Amino acid sequence: MALRRPALAWLPALTVLAMLGPVAAGLAGTVAPALGYFPAIGAERLSLAPFEALFGWGGIWRATFLSLTTGIGTTLVSLGLVVLIVAGWSGTRAFVALRTVLSPLLSVPHAAAAFGLAFLIAPSGWIVRALSPWATGWERPPDLLIVQDPYGLALMAGLIVKEVPFLLLMTLAALGQSNGARAVTVAQTLGYGRVRGWLLTVFPQIYAQIRLPVYVVLAYAMSVVDVAIVLGPNTPPTLSVQIVRWMADPDLSMRLVAAAGALWQAVLVLGAILLWRVGEVAAAALGRRWVNAGARGWGEGVLRQAGLWGGMVVVAAVALGLASLAVWSVAGAWRFPEVWPEGLTGRSWMRHGSEVAMTAWETAVIAGVAVLIALVLTVGCLEAEHRYRLRMSGRALTILYLPLIVPQVAFLPGLQTLMLMGGLKSGLWAVVVAHVVFVLPYVFLSLGDPYRAWDPRYATVAAALGAGRERILWRVRLPMLLAPVLTALAVGLAVSVGQYLPTLLIGGGRVQTLTTEAVALASGGDRRAIGVYGLAQTAAALLPFAAAVLIPALVWRNRRGLAHG
Amino acid sequence: MKRLLLALLAVAPVTAAADPDPADWMSVVQEAQGQTVYWHAWGGSTTTNDFIGWVGRQVDELYGVTLEHVKLTDTGEAVSRVLAEKQAGQDDDGAVDLIWINGANFAAMKGADLLFGPFAEQLPNWQFVDVEGKTVTTDFTVPTEGYESPWAMAQVVFIYDSADMAPLGSVQEILDWSQANPGRFTFPQPPDFLGTTFLKQALIDLVGPVDALAEPVTEEAYARVTAPLWAFMEALTPTLWREGRAYPQTGPRQLQLIADDEVDLAISFSPGEATAAIANFQLPDSARTFVLDRGTLGNASFVAIPYNSGSKAGAMVVANFLISPEAQLQAQDPEILGYGTVLDVETLPEMDRAGFETLDLGIATLSPVELGPALPEPHPSWAERLAADWVQRYGTGD
DSSP states (O other), rough: OOTTHHHHHHHHHHHHHHHHHHHHHHHHHHHHHHOOBGGGGGBBBSHHHHHHHHHSSHHHHHHHHHHHHHHHHHHHHHHHHHHHHHHHHHHHHHHHHHHHHHGGGGGGGGGHHHHHHHHSSSSSSHHHHHHHTTTTOOOOOOOOTTTTTOOOOHHHHHHHHHHHHHHHHHHHHHHHHOOOHHHHHHHHHOOOOOHHHHHHHHHHHHHHHHHHHHHHHHHHHHSSSHHHHHHHOOOOOOHHHHHHHHTSSSSTTTHHHHHHHHHHHHHHHHHHHHHHHHHHHHHHHHHHHHHHTTTTOHHHHHHHHHHHHHHHHHHHHHHHHHHHHHHHHHHHSSOOTTTSSBBBOOOOHHHHHHHHHHHHHHHHHHHHHHHHHHHHHHHHHHHHHHHHTTOOOOOHHHHHHHHHSHHHHHHHHHHHHHHHTOOOOOOOHHHHHHHHHHHHHHHHHHHHHHHSSSOOOOHHHHHTTTTHHHHHIIIHHHHHHHHHHHHHHHHHHHHHHHHHHHHHHHTTTTTTOOOHHHHHTTTOOOOOOOOHHHHHHHHHHHHHHHHHHHHHHHHTOOOGGGTTT | HHHHHHHHHHHHOOOOOOOOTTSSHHHHHHHHHHHHHEEEEEEOOOOHHHHHHHHHHHHHHHHHHEEEEESSSSHHHHHHHHHHHTTTTTOOOOSSSSSEEEEHHHHHHHTTTBBBBOOOGGGGGGGGBOOOTTTTTTEEEEEEETSEEEEEEEEOEEEETTTTOEEEESSHHHHHHHHHHHBBBOOOTTTTTHHHHHHHHHHHHHHHGGGGSSSOOOHHHHHHHHHHHHHHHHHHGSSSGGGGGGGOOHHHHHHHHHHHSSEEEEEEEEETHHHHHHTTTTTTTTTTOOTTOEEEEEEEEEEBBBBBBHHHHHHHHHHHHHHHHHHHHHOOOOOTTBBBOOOOOOGOOOOHHHHHHTOOOTOOOOOHHHOOOOOOOHHHHHHHHHHHHHHHHTTTTO
């Protein structure tokens, strides 16, 4: 007991170290080669040559532009859609329905969603097949550049369908802490429409709270690798994909260029966030003028319908995409323009089944351990906060988001190099540590609010009955928080399952998860194999959520008040 | 931070344990027992992955060696991995035990002293390898000197959908056909090795055998020899699938494009690939193959062992198993893989020879006579230049 308390007090510091240590170390490990210092290949003199090579690459400006447009485009569209959905429909039955179908999408791995979408929208994909030849007259797929288009539109679409659920849930969490419904009512009595009223009165409060998640979306969309491999252009590829290619180039001096590219990617993300910040200020100024002008405006109905339909398109895109993976995984011969395969066969599952099972096991071990570590650190931090009356400052929140905002491709290559130099073996445990960096923030964000919202009077009652602090934690608080703890676990597991770059780079290729396998298969284009792995990957991320819903319902079947945490 | 970094970089390399001696094969087999071999091999093809899985079960049963297939999207990943380990001073028990390798990657690793060996010519099954008739001791003109062991012969063929087109005899005919049928042909995007192979194949078919190609590339020779190729590419590119604004990233991705009826023609480095793909529903059963009248490029696939592998004995056992008649017959079976054998079938024991002679190569596979002799690969420096030049011209937009 005497020892435990100081240990707990140290936990917040340890947590920050677990999150930021690898990021800082990785960035440092990127800077040295970017400046020409890489003794293994005899590069020992500092120089700007790697940057000269980077900017000498023919695709650099297109790739840079692509990174900015996909990042800003994805964020604008996703945020806009979420705002329209929440502003136009919150409190209605349609909203509850939309939220119910959008929430599970959060845990669908990005890569699986991207595979599904790729087959859906390709010129030989499901949509065209469904309309051909009877409506389109196409006996052969049209030669249209839809998937992997040079403008990154398909890539943006693939990101938007995944970021809308994320931003929606973040917005809903923030909404719980504001009196939005009443504000909108007041605005409506003043003659504003639902959407405009919400935008003018509620959005400013909400936005302050979802600003960091919005930056996460921006940074992620600018630097994503796995989705860009599946849906992004290749002439040239996005900057982050090109960096990963340089990392793997047999010409070893290209690693210096990769490091320079990684730093450039980090600078771009920083610049885009600053640009976005400027946009925020401008939007706020416009908003004030709008309020002062007092115009009630037109088009309420159109905006509401746009939100609803946009939301439904997102759900349909992911759901149909996953359905197409399922059909491909059991398809025999399946030619254009057939909507269904000529025959169904279990051959793909038999062929890949045992390997999928082994890979799923490894995925589960990594995710399980990483999430447990994250959960212990999170509960420790929150409990320390509670016991020692520490308050999470705004800065602490920023620290939590930092590993999500710094592009993975900017620090993971450096981290890989540093780990090797430090004699740390790549492998399962290194991957677990790398996953903790990305799992921890999500577990913390997921559990933080319910944990703090727990009524401390229960503790007072328990203490009055003679329970010590530990006993209160284990016997009262955690059991009462079973549902949110399980939800945090499920969120963490889904995040870990979806990680591509940390597994690839830190695992040194020896560690294979369902995600790395699925993305490796993507280059081969065997849709049956991709279907099997994509489905397995989705199941690995979705099943924990199902468990998080079912377990509290079972455990508390005769304690109805506890079932909802 | 910088000081720490320098200190980390200065960590002295650890001396490696004594390496197994391939000449003493009994002790190699003994040492291999219980070892785990991480074979880094391109993992984009289901049939290849299945074959490697079969090899794993065999060596486990026969020698107690556990084989783990690390699926790469690009062989360069394994090369840079070994390099990173050398840099970090991790000189034993590195992540890579065996690499499927050839061409530029082999030249790079051999040049940087990243390979264990020589071992290949001491392997017991080396006696069956067709050293005279097949290019198994040079790899893209670079002498292998026992630092890699061959396991499959590859030769360029073109897969086409016979429901939509007839075989063509030269790359000029391919251009004429593509101009008449725009959007129906594409190739994997260089620097993908198969895409680069298309460039080399087109070059050789356009300019014929040129001595300069066997030597390391020079500025003067490059400009002179490749001029016809770029004129050809200028004419071809706008007629390609998606007008050359997007490309499949790998060879097998082309099969899906044929199956989707998006293209009718694709390049392959494996004469039996089409037959195997038809059996797997990956190609329509109207798919067939052809070679060019002036012949097509051929080379061997090899396996090499990094200098810092911790399971060299196990890796050598796998390399030796790969050139056993049993494994070679399995690889040549079009239902399994359809790769050409590196062995001299004539020297095999009667029973093994019968297996090869009665093997049905399959509906879309050309007979050895139809395939014709394989043309030699240019020096790897040519491939690198061609790929880089292509990327400069067509790989980064306008």
